[in-house]
Amino acid sequence: MAVLNKRKWFYLLAPGVFDLPPCSCGNPETQWSEYEHHLWCDKCNKDFVPAHNGVFDGPIPVMACALLGISFDRFNIEKNCVERFVVETGNYQ
């Protein structure tokens, strides 16, 4: 049985922005699941593993993403704060 680890952070933008696929029911308005590597479909009320990981499946052109308005800023659940992604360094502040 797969181990479900509680998510410690999530991106501020919705999964669809990062090209993560919709739920099998067709709902594209998915949210980050409370579990790592999972998404949440509020129509099916279920956590599911997306068919692929969108932009995260390969090298991420972060600068091009920044130009397109795709932000990798994230919310750290443990620290209860927003962590800003610094494009130039590839690190979080």
Next chain:
Amino acid sequence: MDVSQLSNEILSALRERGLSDQQVAILTPREVFDEYCSWHGLINWGDRLWGIVNELKAVEPMPAVSSTPVKQDFSEDDLGFLQTADTKVLSAVARGELNLNMKAVDTLVDRGMDVNGNWVGFDAAKSNRAYSSAELASLQGFDFGKPNLIFQSAPCAGHSIPLQKSVQEVPRVVIWIEGGMVQGAVAGSPVDIAVIDYDIEGADDDDLMDIDQGNGKTAQAVCHIENAEINSARADQLFFAVEEVKDELSVSMRP
């Protein structure tokens, strides 16, 4: 690292990253690769790609057997051990399935020697073992020297193993600091460590030294020479621990 040996392609990427040539000079090839990847948008992929390249190089098939005669500097007596070798082993070498180069390196290391057959001591030789065969095969710039019969039967053109160079150029030194003071150091091979502490608050005037800053100016500092304990196993252990922390820091972007 000799910056002058880097291509403009690499150097310009590193300079665009805001690194000076002096800063580049103290980077390892792996760090240079990571910076190069980062500049091209491959954030946090440098280590992974470097590892994959090394892994692929390690499993790279041996080149086909060359029919070009190679000058033989060894007598029949020198190569007599081949006569007693198992046919299974010889045929594996002939097919390029057994890398005798690495076996020879391992044997020399066991004897406390470098790849030129020079005695370097068991400690230094053991520190060579810290480098996996994949890392050895991935690093460039070492010349195995004259080809011999072993290399002729399993030629390694372009497949260099810089055992001696890697050890000489990339010694592993771990220094621990507490309360702003260097408490100790451990190294995989003998090194001299000069500690220059520019935090001179509270220091006796007699202990202060003027240190040339390389720009015509000097700065006062408290200095001493630190003796590193030679313990390659401990140095490797601490390095791996630091590498693990580094990996944790470069967290995966995957949600």
